[in-house]
């Protein structure tokens with residue numbers, strides 16, 4: 001036998017030892033489990049990344065968000081409209097430097113289709129405290145079906161660097177019982 | 178014994194004349210020096226970042242925090258690592274194969290290009306004209322010199338890789354070695370092939386981005402992310418391949434580790450090459466541009482075959498060390514080979530600690546956050562830097578540090594000044610970076626974002642009140658950062674002092690047996706054995722412990738995921 005800096009002489013295509021065979025087999029099985037877990041969760045699990053994905057013009061998305069705000073606005077906080085859409089509807093959330101627009105008021109246990117997009121840079125839609133994160137990319141509309149499972153006040157942080165005010169970008173989702 | 182091993186013995190106890198290509202030797206030296214310079218720059222950034230994320234200290238103002246994240250990422254991940262790998266290529270090619278460097282002049286041209294590119298990038302970053310992070314996602318825009326600098330740097334690197342391939346071909350033609358290339362060189366070839374794929378991705382994305390920064394063409398934000406990560410993540414696979422090659426190298430030099438089976442180890446390297454182009458996917462798992470089928474197939478590198486490769490090396494590297502030690506008579510129990518290992522040789526301790534940190538922390542956490550759905554609770558949180566500070570820092574950088582203690586005597590021909598410090602350095606760095614990495618992961622598990630100046634949100638419109646555990650974890654990022662910084666600083670000081678002020682490591686010094694160099698050089702362990710042995714029970718136990726940790730952490734994450742809002 002020789003170390004890794006020695007040129008192997010003759011034929012080195014030899015049968016592996018028992019220990020190696022055992023480990024390679026087990027490691028391979030583990031890899032297959034890791035692989036199958038993902039499609040499996042699409043079938044039985046409640047958290048997936050599928051959504052309805054499409055491209056959008058940033059200005060058009062902003063206009064759509066504004067119409068959504070006018071239609072369902074119920075209040076205002078710190079200059080940002082608070083919007084309470086009916087259960088089952090399409091809701092819109094626009095990221096822009098450095099604000100999540102608008103504030104949403106949802107009902108626990110109800111399902112909504114949440115459209116995410118950006119007016120300017122990449123942003124990171126990060127829901128505190130449940131730690132749910134999606135990437136928000138300008139020019140793309142990510143429509144995710146969401147079902148908040150617990151009432152409370154959730155904060156939306158931005159976790160993709162979007163400029164010097166990145167750490168000031170905080171929005172809100174209120175979930176009522 | 179083969180000619181290569183013979184030459185190696187000559188290098189460490191130089192009885193006969195040495196045949197080392199002068200150009201290769203000098204190119205290794207200058208590339209290593211620039212690597213250490215970049216590391217030092219990155220290290221200054223590291224301590225500032227760690228002390229800024231420690232909320233109670235909060236050292237930097239916001240603009241300099243973001244600027245330093247950019248500078249630290251680039252200097253460490255790009256310049257330090259890649260200059261070091263250029264040195265490694267000159268070593269694994271011409272030197273290990275005992276041949277000449279093809280096109281030495283081009284080697285110097287490449288070096289100048291890479292330095293020029295580096296300087297352009299440093300200039301734009303430190304003058305505040307490229308506050309875009311090393312990922313530079315458009316529409317964030319940097320000064321055109323930033324992109325141009327990266328392109329020039331990449332052209333230089335591509336040239337070095339080309340020279341490496343040419344040298345291998347010439348070595349074969351000129352019969353400078355018999356048999357097949359050694360495993361270490363095979364690993365370096367793997368790294369070099371992946372480097373070509375990587376740099377091509379880099380060209381495909383950076384050239385249009387340069388044009389876009391001039392305002393000449395539009396740029397799609399999502400397509401940029403796709404191709405950027407084809408470049409950005411593949412480059413991590415260069416690191417992994419280089420690191421594994423160096424594990425095999427150092428295992429042999431420090432404790433006479435052997436190759437259990439050439440077929441298995443080479444096959445594992447081959448898997449890296451085959452599945453690497455799928456690497457960008459796990460950065461885009463919660464992106465709007467791609468569907469689940471694409472995400473699953475690609476992120477799993479088609480059924481996790483690249484992970485399989487790492488799992489294989491993770492066993493065969495320690496098992497090779499174990500078998501080597503057993504052949505030298507350390508046969509008691511499961512772990513005598515490990516107890517009697519040369520723990521005071523920094524080449525060995527760095528290698529073994531790197532193996533443990535990379536496997537147990539970096540590897541496990543990486544595969545978990547790279548699972549399509551689990552990424553929902555990990556994307557862009559501090560779990561991400563927590564993961565890569567235990568792969569590319571606790572793994573690759575630490576392993577490169579260990580190798581440096583051998584490079585200085587062998588190629589700079591200098592003894593190590595401050596051997597006592599060198600002996601403890603790997604432990605200090607490993608401890609510090611382990612604390613930094615795990616603390617980041619803990620903070621990230623609560624959703625604390627990465628690249629974020631202030632998670633106290635003092636000036637934000639709404640407050641986000643993280644639990645006290647997060648504050649504590651960030652405090653440990655600071656404390657671990659101080660320890661890791663100390664370890665990094667010792668490395669820089671010892672290397673610089675040795676290179677410039679160290680006593681010569683000439684034939685007389687080598688023969689005296691008393692030179693201040695790592696122990697593997699004083700007495701090179703046997704590199705060839707007549708006997709064969711294939712049992713490595715100790716390593717098998719280690720491997721199963723790893724698998725158990727992996728499974729527990731993996732399924733715990735599914736459990737946590739299942740508790741959040743339904744989304745899909």
Ligand code: HEM
Nearest residue numbers: 223226227250253254310311570574627628629658661662
């Ligand atoms: C003394 C050791 C080190 C310490 C204490 C350290 C600490 C840190 C900290 C605190 C951050 C910022 C995390 C954030 O706020 O998002 C960071 C980012 C980073 N570090 Fe390190 N680091 C060290 C060494 C290294 C090394 C050796 C490498 C690469 C080989 C590296 C690569 C990176 C990268 C790529 C980033 C991410 C930059 C970004 O988000 O754009 N670090 N590090």
Ligand SMILES: [Cu+2]
Nearest residue numbers: 123158162169
């Ligand atoms: Cu943002």
Ligand SMILES: [Cu+2]
Nearest residue numbers: 158160162166
């Ligand atoms: Cu942001």
